Amino acid sequence: MDTAGRVTAEELHWDPYDYDLHRDPHPVWRRMMDDAPLYRNEQFDFWAMTRFDDVLNGLVDWRTFSSAQGDQLEIIRGGPIPESQNSIISNDAPYHTSLRRLLSRAFTPRSVSDLESVTRRFAQELLDEHSGSTSFDYVEDFGSRLPGMVIATMLGIPDGDREYIRRTTDEQLHREPGERDMQRHHRVAAELVSYYSEQLADRRAKPRDDMMSALLAAEITEDDGSSRKLTDAEAVAFIKLLSSAGNETTAKLIGWIGSSLAKFPGERVKLVKHPELIPNAVEEILRYEPPALCLARVVRRDVVLHGEVVPEGGVMVFIQAATGRDPRQFPDPDRLHVERKIERHLSFGFGPHVCLGAPLARLEARIALEETLLRFSEWDVDWEGCEVVHTGSAVRGYSKLPIRVD
Ligand code: HEM
Incomplete structure (x- = not known):
């Protein structure tokens, strides 16, 4: 403790790049919630908040906590975002509002439910490859493949290019332990920009029935009404964002479904008996193990939080992945309970940037779980063979989740 009775940095350390901690960050986050609700990290020069109410209020207050330099600590620290990589996620109102109005048309309930049958067919094909086998990798063979197939269909990426897009997008998101230099990230991102620019040029010449053509035809309404x-x-920035934001996070959610239900087999039995509980189980798993870790913002004015001043120009990291385990919001938070009544959680963010693709992610996760339980009502995880992925401070989840299904 320091002289003011506060927990000091030496006593409580949260390093967003400590991959060992990625395996189970919840105990540290709980201590931050209880002992240091406004946490200060001198090493990487940021503040962080973990309590449900603090994160919710902060994400809504975009005038104080701005997205204009991106939403990840390493992107903010990496200097100005190249023009070619500026996107909806790295802007505030009014530009963000107009862009979002236009882009949200791509995610109406109707356009998402149109993807139900194709998503189910892909899930069935991927899982049927393993019926009769005694083991397979739930993430490598299933969870990491399904979202890419769905998004590629939605965007209209030619079949032959899908593997290239999956590989390149993964490479863009991957971070070596300790890697903070954004040069490699920007180089791979530029490769994707040039691929999508060619695809758009093709559609400009000859429009098709896909989202890329729809984006070219769409009109954005400016603040003055023009x-x-x-x-x-x-258009390229949005396509690139969809193929990365939608792939990685949903793949990790499917992995968390596989691992969480293996840890709580009694909850899995309930879902086999009562499949109508599956949509609520998806929300509960999102609360329990959120794939997106934390959202960083640049502080635009001095602000007093928990009695301390966070100065203008500082960086605030909202650890929304911690909030699902805040006992002030969720009783018995370390227990997975598929019938839990969840009024709301922050795993898709909150406020102006709340995830645009949430309806699609929910649909994919529900179908993935429905189709899994129809084929395999029980499975065990080979915990020794699991690998937790390293994607900077943004995403947490398994890249390998070997399961036994006999
Ligand atoms: C489980 C899966 C997913 C999780 C956990 C997730 C999480 C998030 C979070 C936390 C944000 C807020 C970012 C911020 O405040 O800075 C966000 C934004 C966004 N997500 Fe997702 N996401 C998921 C799936 C998807 C999918 C499937 C798509 C589209 C195909 C998508 C597209 C987007 C877009 C476009 C934004 C930016 C919205 C804006 O800036 O207004 N996401 N997502």
């Missing part, structure tokens, strides 16, 4: 088409750079 309208214009999206520039190529805006």
Whole structure:
């Protein structure tokens, strides 16, 4: 403790790049919630908040906590975002509001439910490859493949290019332990920009029935009421964001479904008996093990939080993945309970940037779980063979989850 009775940094240390901690960050987050609700990390020069109410209020207050330099600590620290990689996620109102109005049309309940049958067919194909076998990797063979197939279909990426897109997108998101230099990230991102620019040029010449063509035809309404088409750079940035934001996070959610239900087999039995509980189980797993870790913002004005001043120009990290285990919000938070009544959780973020793809992620996760339980009502995880992925401070989850299904 320091002289003011506060827990000091030496006593409580949260390093967003400590991959050993990624395996189970919840005990540290609980201590931050209880003992240091406004946490200060001198080493990487940021503040962090973990309590449900603090994170919710902070994410809503975009005037104080700005997204204009991106939403990840290493992106903010990496200097100005190259123009070619500026996207909806790294902007505030009013530009963000107009762009979001236009792009949210891609995620109406109707357009998402149109993807139900194709998602189910992909899930069935992937899982049927393993019926009759005694083991397979639930993430490598299933969870990491399904979201890419769905998004590629939605966007209209040609079949032959899908593996290339999956590999390159993974490479862009991957971070070696300790890697903070953003050069490699920007180089791979530029490769994707050039691929999508060519795809857009093809559709400009010959429109098709896919989201890329729809984006070219769409008009954005400016603040003064005038309208214009999206520039190529805006369309490319959005496509690139969808293929990365939608792939990695949903793949990790499917992995968390596989691991969490193996840890709580009694809850899995309930789902086999009562499949109507599956949508609520998806929300509960999102609360219990959120795939997206934390959201960083640049502080735009001095602000007093828990009695301390966080100065203008500082970086605030909202650890929304901690909030699902806040006992102030969720009783008995370390227990998975598929019938839990969840009024809301913050695993898709909150406020102006709340995840646009949440309806699609929910649909994919529900179908993945339905189709899994139809084929395999029980499985065990080979915990020794599991690997937790390293994607900077943004995403947490398994890249390998070997399971036994006999
Ligand atoms: C389980 C899966 C997913 C999780 C946990 C997740 C999480 C998040 C979070 C936390 C944010 C807020 C970012 C911020 O405040 O800075 C976000 C934004 C976003 N997500 Fe997702 N996401 C998932 C799936 C998807 C999918 C499937 C798509 C689309 C195909 C998608 C597209 C987006 C977009 C476009 C934004 C930016 C919205 C904006 O800036 O207004 N996400 N997501």
